[in-house]
Amino acid sequence: xxxxxxxxxxxxxxxxxxxxxxxxxxxxxxxxxxxxxxxxxxxxxxxxxxxxxxxxxxxxxxxxxxxxxxxxxxxxxxxxxxxxxxxxxxxxxxxxxxxxxxxxxxxxxxxxxxxxxxxxxxxxxxxxxxxxxxxxxxxxxxxxxxxxxxxxxxxxxxxxxxxxxxxxxxxxxxxxxxxxxxxxxxxxxxxxxxxxxxxxxxxxxxxxxxxxxxxxxxxxxxxxxxxxxxxxxxxxxxxxxxxxxxxxxxxxxxxxxxxxxxxxxxxxxxxxxxxxxxxxxxxxxxxxxxxxxxxxxxxxxxxxxxxxxxxxxxxxxxxxxxxxxxxxxxxxxxxxxxxxxxxxxxxxxxxxxxxxxxxxxxxxxxxxxxxxxxxxxxxxxxxxxxxxxxxxxxxxxxxxxxxxxxxxxxxxxxxxxxxxxxxxxxxxxxxxxxxxxxxxxxxxxxxxxxxxxxxxxxxxxxxxxxxxxxxxxx
Amino acid sequence: xxxxxxxxxxxxxxxxxxxxxxxxxxxxxxxxxxxxxxxxxxxxxxxxxxxxxxxxxxxxxxxxxxxxxxxxxxxxxxxxxxxxxxxxxxxxxxxxxxxxxxxxxxxxxxxxxxxxxxxxxxxxxxxxxxxxxxxxxxxxxxxxxxxxxxxxxxxxxxxxxxxxxxxxxxxxxxxxxxxxxxxxxxxxxxxxxxxxxxxxxxxxxxxxxxxxxxxxxxxxxxxxxxxxxxxxxxxxxxxxxxxxxxxxxxxxxxxxxxxxxxxxxxxxxxxxxxxxxxxxxxxxxxxxxxxxxxxxxxxxxxxxxxxxxxxxxxxxxxxxxxxxxxxxxxxxxxxxxxxxxxxxxxxxxxxxxxx
Numbered sequence: 001x002x003x004x005x006x007x008x009x010x011x012x013x014x015x016x017x018x019x020x021x022x023x024x025x026x027x028x029x030x031x032x033x034x035x036x037x038x039x040x041x042x043x044x045x046x047x048x049x050x051x052x053x054x055x056x057x058x059x060x061x062x063x064x065x066x067x068x069x070x071x072x073x074x075x076x077x078x079x080x081x082x083x084x085x086x087x088x089x090x091x092x093x094x095x096x097x098x099x100x101x102x103x104x105x106x107x108x109x110x111x112x113x114x115x116x117x118x119x120x121x122x123x124x125x126x127x128x129x130x131x132x133x134x135x136x137x138x139x140x141x142x143x144x145x146x147x148x149x150x151x152x153x154x155x156x157x158x159x160x161x162x163x164x165x166x167x168x169x170x171x172x173x174x175x176x177x178x179x180x181x182x183x184x185x186x187x188x189x190x191x192x193x194x195x196x197x198x199x200x201x202x203x204x205x206x207x208x209x210x211x212x213x214x215x216x217x218x219x220x221x222x223x224x225x226x227x228x229x230x231x232x233x234x235x236x237x238x239x240x241x242x243x244x245x246x247x248x249x250x251x252x253x254x255x256x257x258x259x260x261x262x263x264x265x266x267x268x269x270x271x272x273x274x275x276x277x278x279x280x281x282x283x284x285x286x287x288x289x290x291x292x293x294x295x296x297x298x299x300x301x302x303x304x305x306x307x308x309x310x311x312x313x314x315x316x317x318x319x320x321x322x323x324x325x326x327x328x329x330x331x332x333x334x335x336x337x338x339x340x341x342x343x344x345x346x347x348x349x350x351x352x353x354x355x356x357x358x359x360x361x362x363x364x365x366x367x368x369x370x371x372x373x374x375x376x377x378x379x380x381x382x383x384x385x386x387x388x389x390x391x392x393x394x395x396x397x398x399x400x401x402x403x404x405x406x407x408x409x410x411x412x413x414x415x416x417x418x419x420x421x422x423x424x425x426x427x428x429x430x431x432x433x434x435x436x437x438x439x440x441x442x443x444x445x446x447x448x449x450x451x452x453x454x455x456x457x458x459x460x461x462x463x464x465x466x467x468x469x470x471x472x473x474x
Numbered sequence: 475x476x477x478x479x480x481x482x483x484x485x486x487x488x489x490x491x492x493x494x495x496x497x498x499x500x501x502x503x504x505x506x507x508x509x510x511x512x513x514x515x516x517x518x519x520x521x522x523x524x525x526x527x528x529x530x531x532x533x534x535x536x537x538x539x540x541x542x543x544x545x546x547x548x549x550x551x552x553x554x555x556x557x558x559x560x561x562x563x564x565x566x567x568x569x570x571x572x573x574x575x576x577x578x579x580x581x582x583x584x585x586x587x588x589x590x591x592x593x594x595x596x597x598x599x600x601x602x603x604x605x606x607x608x609x610x611x612x613x614x615x616x617x618x619x620x621x622x623x624x625x626x627x628x629x630x631x632x633x634x635x636x637x638x639x640x641x642x643x644x645x646x647x648x649x650x651x652x653x654x655x656x657x658x659x660x661x662x663x664x665x666x667x668x669x670x671x672x673x674x675x676x677x678x679x680x681x682x683x684x685x686x687x688x689x690x691x692x693x694x695x696x697x698x699x700x701x702x703x704x705x706x707x708x709x710x711x712x713x714x715x716x717x718x719x720x721x722x723x724x725x726x727x728x729x730x731x732x733x734x735x736x737x738x739x740x741x742x743x744x745x746x747x748x749x750x751x752x753x754x755x756x757x758x759x760x761x762x763x764x765x766x767x768x769x770x771x772x773x774x775x776x777x778x779x780x781x782x783x784x785x786x787x788x789x790x791x792x793x794x795x796x797x798x799x800x801x802x803x804x805x806x807x808x809x810x811x812x813x814x815x816x817x818x819x820x821x822x823x824x825x826x827x828x829x
Contacts, residue, residue: 217806218739221631222705300627300784303701303756311739320630 221292221321222310231312238272239279242419243378246474248464249426250284258326258369261291261333261426262360262453264352264461265341266379269402269415273379277333278313280424292325293333296342298399319359326367333374334360336450339399343388349380350465352458358450364432365440371430371453375460378422381471383415421474427460503530506722507572509554509602510579511543512536514683515617518715519576520547523722533570535563535579554579554598555590563605573612574722577602577658580617580651582678582685584774588646595650596657603661606668613669615721616658620674620731622651625704625784632789635674635729645777662727671721676733676788679808680711681815681824689773691747692816697763698740700753702783705737710803710811717799726797731788735804740782747813756783 218224239245253259266273274293281291294317300306315321317334325332335341336355344353364371388400407414430453432439439445468474506523510516511534523529524544532547534540539549550566552559567575579598585591606614623633624641639655641648655672662670677687687708690696709732717732744751754762759779766772780786793799803811818824 217736218705218742220737222737222739224739297628303699305701306627307701307703307739315631316627316629318628318630320632320634324630324632 218311221315221325223292223313224311227311228313235275235279239276239283243272243276243382243417243422244474245276245280245422245424247280247284247424247426250281251286252372252426252429253281253285253289253331254370254429255287255289256329258329258367259331259372259429260326260360260364260369261331261372261374262457263333263335263374263376264350264380264457265335265337265344266376266382269383269385269404269407270417271342271379272382272417273335273376274314274333275312276379276422277374277376277424281331289331291331291333294322294335296339296399298339302398319363322360322363323367326363326369336360336454343400343402344380344385345388346381346384346386349384350377350461352454352461355450355454358446361432361446361449361453362440365435365446365449366437368433368437371432373427373430373453373457373460375425375427375457375464376422377425377461377464377468378420378471378474381420382417382422384418420471421468423464423468423474425460425464427456430456503528504574505529505531505533505570505572506574506576507533507535507567507570508576508578509535509552509598510577511549512538512540513578514582514678514685514711515578515714515718516540516576517542518711519578519718520544522715522719526719528723531570533566533572535566554601555593557601559598560601560604563602564608567605567609567611572609575602575606575611575614576718576722577614577616578718580619580654581647582683583689584645584647584686584778586770591646592650596653599654599657603657606661607665611665611668613671613722613725614658614661615671615673615718616655617718618651618655618672618674618729620676620707620733620788621781621786622648622655622674623786623788624648625780625786627784629785629787631705631785632787633731634789635731635792642777642780645775647775648777669725669727671726672729673717673721673732674729674788675714675717676707676709676731676805678711678714679708679812681811683711683812686774686778688812688816691743691749691812693749693773695750695752696744697754697759697782698744698751699756699759699779699782702756703739703741704781704783704785705787706740706743706781706805707733707737707787708805708808709734709801710808713801713803713808716802717793717797720797720799724797728792728796730793730797730799731790732793732799732801733788733790734801734808735790736806737787738805738809743809746809747816 253261261277263273263277265271274295278291278293281289290313292313292315295309295314296317299309299314300316315325315332317338322332322334336359337344337353338356340353340356344351360371363369383402383404385402385404387403389403390400392401393399401408404414406416432449435445506529508516508520508523511520513536516534516536517540520532520534520540521542521544523532524542524546529546534543534547534549535552535554536549537551537553539551540547543549548566548570550562552562552566566572577599579602580595581591620633622639622641623629623637624639626640630637639652641652643649643652658670658672662668678685679687679691713734714732717730720726721730738746741751743749756779759782760776763772763774763776763779767775790799790801815824
């Protein structure tokens with residue numbers, strides 16, 4: 001494996017960080033962040049084979065700050081001591097990084113455009129190498145103070161951008177040549193093309209994009225906040241404009257501590273109820289609590305679906321996972337109808353199916369968790385299921401193949417739900433505190449309690465339905 | 475690591491061993507035997523035990539001499555695949571009055587020599603247990619792995635020790651290890667006097683360890699399954715050694731998952747390792763990897779593809795509570811430590827670890 005390819009995951013962050021340091025120093029020196037543990041770790045891990053020259057960021061620092069180091073060459077070593085230690089929020093940092101990346105991309109575009117015409121492109125290093133603004137715009141200003149600066153930035157940038165950078169470095173290391181635009185321009189041109197053509201370059205770009213779009217660490221169930229953030233506009237649109245979700249009784253969800261939300265599952269090829277329930281609690285609840293919903297097993301057999309649901313906050317429905325979530329004091333949503341609920345036909349809409357074997361009751365009894373019944377009205381018309389084909393189940397790994405008015409007919413477009421008006425109602429909390437944890441083994445009791453909860457959700461659904469005048473407008 | 479184990483079973487009152495002369499061998503202190511002593515875990519554990527003053531003698535069973543063998547170590551050349559090994563093992567165990575046997579003789583990567591691997595792992599474990607039955611063994615520590623739980627879509631996110639081992643039993647690599655673990659469990663039921671500890675480690679990663687995971691990650695491009703991105707978990711090699719040391723020092727009967735904190739999606743692992751992932755349709759991947767494995771071009775047989783598809787992550791709570799084991803490296807740190815060493819190796823600043 002090549003060095004740069006490996007580097008780009010971790011080292012890119014380091015580069016970004018240095019650059020962010022550089023720009024911040026230029027604009028608002030107080031906002032600078034000195035220590036972010038993780039990135040510091042990565043930068044030290046990379047150090048042995050990283051660029052030995054001072055990076056552009058540190059050089060910028062040395063121009064602005066007091067000259068504490070013996071020279072520019074020592075700037076890298078004294079970087080740590082030079083940086084103020086005022087903390088900034090991660091969001092602020094992220095914004096800076098994104099801003100810088102945008103600037104970088106812009107400069108790269110400019111560089112490529114400019115190198116086509118020799119006059120303008122004379123000052124650029126390789127077309128793809130991000131150039132510090134000072135050296136790009138005012139070459140002579142940057143020039144006098146640091147003849148090594150050019151070398152350093154070219155070297156640093158070259159190694160991170162995945163090129164060997166030898167051709168890009170030579171013109172910059174000789175200050176006199178840079179005064180003659182024509183000569184330098186012709187020297188640059190060949191370095192440009194191979195870099196753009198090499199697969200390394202695209203590989204590196206792709207790697208960087210990929211890392212930017214994911215969080216540093218997913219949580220232990222695979223939820224990736226960055227991934228959710230990326231789809232947030234879509235969910236916002238679905239929540240506010242498309243389904244126009246209305247929420248009633250959100251206050252019945254406790255502000256803290258474990259709680260189990262039990263709801264009716266909507267039929268159809270793609271159930272949006274878990275996702276919208278999560279969105280509803282996140283937006284409407286006074287504490288903006290995070291809700292995790294339990295998803296059926298079969299989702300995890302399917303490519304894309306399982307991974308996507310997982311990154312968005314779904315957790316596979318099983319006792320172990322639910323218990324672990326609840327004992328961590330999380331808010332968990334469960335649809336006890338399960339697959340039976342998803343595969344409800346249109347004519348059975350809002351008729352709650354059997355509640356499995358009452359696993360959620362056992363869970364609640366064992367962990368002493370209060371239940372909040374929940375009715376989701378409107379979701380069951382969004383993907384009206386007319387028929388289910390159950391012959392291909394083994395082959396495809398899905399419990400049934402749905403037939404909706406538009407599904408196989410319009411292809412993937414048929415999976416788009418209808419814009420029904422949704423209403424989510426939360427009922428009064430149900431406590432099972434009078435039974436001990438041993439009651440979880442009493443099958444009769446579990447079955448009775450399960451039926452009781454089912455009836456209360458059914459009543460809640462019926463009540464909400466009675467108050468609804470139109471499927472589309474509520 | 476050693477200092478953390480506060481309660482030595484035998485007080486370390488014996489004088490530090492003077493190297494060289496066998497007559498000076500301390501008679502007090504514990505005697506630990508290792509099988510598979512020349513492989514990664516055995517070799518490094520041997521080094522740790524050599525430095526521990528509470529350990530009087532070490533007996534190293536392997537077919538070759540571990541280079542970490544010091545003055546306290548007696549190397550006994552035993553080939554577990556031969557039927558006479560049982561006798562040799564028993565003789566050595568009696569002669570040295572071994573009280574703790576650490577069974578590490580398992581392959582860290584799948585091999586094409588499945589018949590030999592079966593003799594070594596499954597039958598070899600039987601030989602070891604038979605030898606152990608003949609002597610009065612105080613403790614048996616065995617190495618197992620969390621991949622034996624198997625990757626299934628029905629797995630909970632965190633598998634506990636109570637979960638059955640459900641790895642693909644068609645695959646020899648898993649089947650032999652599961653058989654070995656079954657035998658050890660049967661042994662622990664029958665021989666009441668012996669403390670039996672089984673440590674199931676997550677896939678090991680670190681600067682010097684060598685196994686199928688490092689081989690997968692050191693590729694330039696590797697297969698992944700289209701649309702699947704399971705969570706992975708690693709254990710740093712140093713943590714693995716610390717766990718074995720802890721199991722030798724303390725008496726903790728039972729089975730324990732030894733895992734690093736945190737999980738990483740496979741795609742992030744690939745990105746961090748600079749791996750270009752080649753997504754393959756999962757229905758095609760099996761035959762493809764099978765063909766590549768047959769011609770010895772793939773690091774693993776097709777049965778390992780499940781781990782690219784489904785989750786197999788274990789819960790280390792029991793080890794933390796009962797054994798007092800806490801990993802020093804998280805999954806992510808173990809991975810970046812491996813990547814750092816791999817980079818140095820690529821730049822030829824670091825030599826390859828001994829296989």
